[in-house]
Amino acid sequence: MARILYELTGADQSRPFSPHCWKAVLSLAHKGLDFDRSPVPFTSVPQVEDSFSKIVPILRDGDRIVADSFDIAHYLDEAYPDRPSLFGGESGAALARFIEAWTTTQIHTVLGGHLLLDIHAMLAPQDQDYFRTSRETRFGRPLEEVVKASAEHVKSFSARLEPLRLMLKRQPFIGGEGPLFADYIVFGAFQWARVCTDEQLLEPDDPVADWFDRCLDLHGGVGRSIVSAA
Amino acid sequence: MARILYELTGADQSRPFSPHCWKAVLSLAHKGLDFDRSPVPFTSVPQVEDSFSKIVPILRDGDRIVADSFDIAHYLDEAYPDRPSLFGGESGAALARFIEAWTTTQIHTVLGGHLLLDIHAMLAPQDQDYFRTSRETRFGRPLEEVVKASAEHVKSFSARLEPLRLMLKRQPFIGGEGPLFADYIVFGAFQWARVCTDEQLLEPDDPVADWFDRCLDLHGGVGRSIVSAA
Numbered sequence A, B: 001m002a003r004i005l006y007e008l009t010g011a012d013q014s015r016p017f018s019p020h021c022w023k024a025v026l027s028l029a030h031k032g033l034d035f036d037r038s039p040v041p042f043t044s045v046p047q048v049e050d051s052f053s054k055i056v057p058i059l060r061d062g063d064r065i066v067a068d069s070f071d072i073a074h075y076l077d078e079a080y081p082d083r084p085s086l087f088g089g090e091s092g093a094a095l096a097r098f099i100e101a102w103t104t105t106q107i108h109t110v111l112g113g114h115l116l117l118d119i120h121a122m123l124a125p126q127d128q129d130y131f132r133t134s135r136e137t138r139f140g141r142p143l144e145e146v147v148k149a150s151a152e153h154v155k156s157f158s159a160r161l162e163p164l165r166l167m168l169k170r171q172p173f174i175g176g177e178g179p180l181f182a183d184y185i186v187f188g189a190f191q192w193a194r195v196c197t198d199e200q201l202l203e204p205d206d207p208v209a210d211w212f213d214r215c216l217d218l219h220g221g222v223g224r225s226i227v228s229a230a
Helices: A019-030 A042-047 A069-079 A090-114 A116-122 A125-139 A143-155 A162-168 A181-196 A207-221 B019-030 B042-047 B069-079 B090-114 B116-122 B125-139 B143-155 B162-168 B181-196 B207-221
Strands: A003-008 A036-040 A058-061 A064-067 B003-008 B036-040 B058-061 B064-067
Touching (some): A003 A019, A003 A042, A019 A181, A058 A069, A064 A069, A069 A090, A069 A181, A090 A181, A116 A125, A116 A143, A116 A181, A125 A143, A162 A207, A162 B090, A181 A207, B003 B019, B019 B181, B019 B207, B042 B125, B058 B069, B064 B069, B069 B090, B069 B181, B090 B116, B090 B181, B116 B125, B116 B143, B125 B143, B162 B207, B181 B207
Parallel strands (some): A003 A036, B003 B036
Antiparallel strands (some): B003 B058
16 A cells, blocks of 8 residues: 655755655654655645645555644554554653744744745745745745844854753653654754755754764664755 | 652741752642652751752652652652653653753743842841852852843743743643643742742743643642742
8 A cells, every 4th residue: 555755845856855744754764664755846735635735744644644744643653553653652742742842933933034045946936936925925025034134043043952952961862762753853953954055053063963963864864865955 | 658858948948949849749749649848948958868969859758768850750650650640651751851951941041040039038047158159159150140140031031931832822731631740840940930039920911821820720739839929
């Protein structure tokens, strides 16, 4: 039975960049499940699987279709309980919502503005039009101005990672001795930056960089298989 | 068999303020265990239970002694597996380390400076001497200057809580539908402020204030049983 992950790409379909899709890629790899990766440009998302969802990732697993990376992880833990757990139970899933909220408010808020022009440059022309219009509506000003304004936030980027840095003094992954979906939530954000920009956002000796390196090595190096933009 | 929680107090033994001790109080209450609260001033901590630990909380449970709030929670989940879990398993415990690191770096760093003089004022004279000397050594300047410098951090206090605020749109507790030790980690910090200062650090309509109110009501209102300094 077909298992297909629909994930966002730009003009170069070999460089998927969406943080949310990367969470799903790592989740499927964590479960040891085979799957095909189906690249979807922005403007084709609404047509995937008979307009199942406005957002990717979308997973088709036989006759089940699930959208949203967190819901996909939930589905995988329920459907494949004998394979390594992504949450480690209900409590782990609840706490992962805090990690998600932390990542959204502390990392995505910075990168979401900062990477706009990098992402734009990766898209095919019709997607560029969609992307510019939808994002300029969301931010209320031209992409170029949003990126310029993000410079202040980028300065605070390293300081925002202090919770992760302090935790890493105690354990190698957010999940403890090994990774959980909570790690993939944060990984997705850093992988997004890694694929989209050659800018170095972490100092090489930052414990967060070490953790990210460990995540890139996971599951046969599925994260590292996409060459860095740097 | 005696179950005693040794917790920090000032001159007024009825107003325990230590965030770490409050985590242990809520943990014991969460497990539905009876316990005596033994007040300990700063300068007496090293003598508790034959110098068992340099820090409180210290729990004596029959012939077992455990120090450190996180270790106490671990101990309670292991010793009383049939009572409501504080971690919900290993994964929940690992993820709680991130919540701990977030609380330390985002909340304690602010309150730790800001509350110094409030705490000092609550102590008996011999403890005031110890507290001033040890903290001024740690911060490298007079308490008064640390508090003054903390004003800048206090301005950012509300913004620092964004991850918690966003998560609370989805679920009433960090633990999900009900509280876990992860909630008590953050609760301890807010209770510390509530007992030490009459300053309003949260707007009344802040979802974080609602969450804190829910925590004050937990387990027979053990948190609310100490009257607010406000």
